[in-house]
Amino acid sequence: MKEPPLSSLRGFVTLQVSGPQVEGFINAVTGAGIIIWDVRPAGDGASLNLLLDDFYALRPLLKKTGCRMHVTGRHGLPFRLARLWKRKFFTAGLLLFGVGLLLLSSMVWSVRVEGNKLIASEDILEAARQQGVYPYQWIWRLDEPDKLSRQLTSKVPGLSWVGLERTGTSITIQVVEADRPEDKPLLSPRHLVSRTDAVVSEIYAEQGRPVVSRNTRVKKGDILISGALGDEEFTEFVVAKGEVKGLVWHEYNIEVPLKTTSSSYTGERKDRNYLVIGNWAVQLWGYGESGFDKSRILTEHDMLTWRSLQLPLGLMTEKELELQYTTATKEPEAAKQEGITRAKDDILARYGTDSVIKSQKILHEKKENGKVYMKVLFEVEERIAEELPIVNNRGE
Structure with missing residues (x-):
């Protein structure tokens, strides 16, 4: 027969039956409507499982067939509760500990x-x-x-x-x-000078005197908009304001591999839970190996706290995530475009998103050791003005 449902909750025993009419005893049990399962030969008799509720109904059948029985195993919730009841103080302490831990972890500390x-x-x-x-x-x-x-x-x-x-x-x-209006600092007189060698492409002076014009080649440190107004006899110093853009040349050495290996999660995972007491961790759930060839373990701590103090008691969870590695191969032309794109992104990040890349020229290109090497010259229109305080009141 099949094992009845909820047998672990109802409780069952394993019996070893011996005597002259073991087969007759089994037939009598099934004839009486008593459920037995896992019947197999054992020594000079048979072994079988029986629900705890039907145990006392076997006595007349044993007497009738002249068989004897011996209990070899007790299983299920009733027997576990009986064992716990014998150790009721330990059980009560364990229960109180669990309830206390649950209450402490259900409170904001x-x-x-x-x-x-x-x-x-x-x-x-x-x-x-x-x-x-x-x-x-x-x-x-x-x-x-x-x-x-x-x-x-x-x-x-x-x-x-x-x-x-x-x-x-x-x-x-x-x-x-919320953002609050900042008090504008008092600015001292200043020039706007070029921060790099360039050719001026656009200049707008909001305050101050423009010194250069469009298509003027300037070097690093040259004055673009002067904060000195007037002549040598009558000079007024102001805070130069404005915007100056120029064409600047940037040279990049680019290196891009043709093969790349990346990792990703498959979605499979195995969790292990621990009770943490001080420097000790006792595993509660998640025993056994994961069986993953490649994996990454992420650890999360959920410790109890008392005000600003962290108590040495809590839970720890280890999440083992399965990894898979994939290798991608690029064509030389695709690697070349990727390298140029990375260089352009770097230019915009360094010199402002309003910078405009006017042209590009590959000065040198080769493929070696599984990589593409390039030297590229970019012509970029970008802001070139920076501040220079006026330190004396007699000249620029």
Whole structure:
């Protein structure tokens, strides 16, 4: 017969039956409607499994067939509860420990504020307390993070955004303060000079006297817009303002491999959970090997905290993620275009996104040792002006 459902919860025993009519005993048991399973020969008799509820119904059948039985195994929840009851003080202590750990991990132990510079942390914490976010508060009593964020943003003047993040028993309130107009610093008189060798392509003087014009070749340090107005007898010094663009040449040595190897996650993972007590970690779940050829392990700690102190008690989770490696091969032309694109992105990052790449010229190109090597000259229109304070009042 098949094992009945919920046999582990109902409890069952393993019996060894011996005697002159073992086969007759088994037939009598099945004839009486008693469920038995896993029947197999054992010594001079047979071994079988039987539900605990049907155990006492075997006595008349044993007497009738002249057989004897011996209990060789006890399985299921009733027997486990009986063993725990014999050790009730240990069981009670384990239960209380589990309940205490559950209660401690269900309470907020610390609240901290990050991102504020002008607004006091105490003001933000007080507003959070009014919304129910404070130490020793039950986590399940907190509102949804989005709702709390909106309430705190409206409660504290000067905040443009508030985000709440809960990590274990700690809550971090991340804030972004609203922009305030900055006091403009008092500027001393200055020139605008060229920061590099270039050919001027565009010049606009908002304040000051332009010294160069379009298509003028300038060197690094040459004055573009002067902060000195007037002549040698009557000179007024001002803060030169304006915008000057010029054509600048940048030379790049580019190196791009033709083969690249990258890793990615397959989506398969195996978790291992540990109870952490001080420097000790006791594994609770996730036994066994993952069977992954390549993997990466990410560790997360969820430790209990008391105010600003971190307690040496908590949970640790190890996530083993399966990796797969793929190798891609590029054509030389594709590698060449990738290298040029990377160089252009670097130019825009260094000299401003409003820079314009006018032209490019490959000075040298070769393929060697699985890589493409190039030397490329770029002609770029970019801002070339920088400030130079006027240190004396008698000249430029």
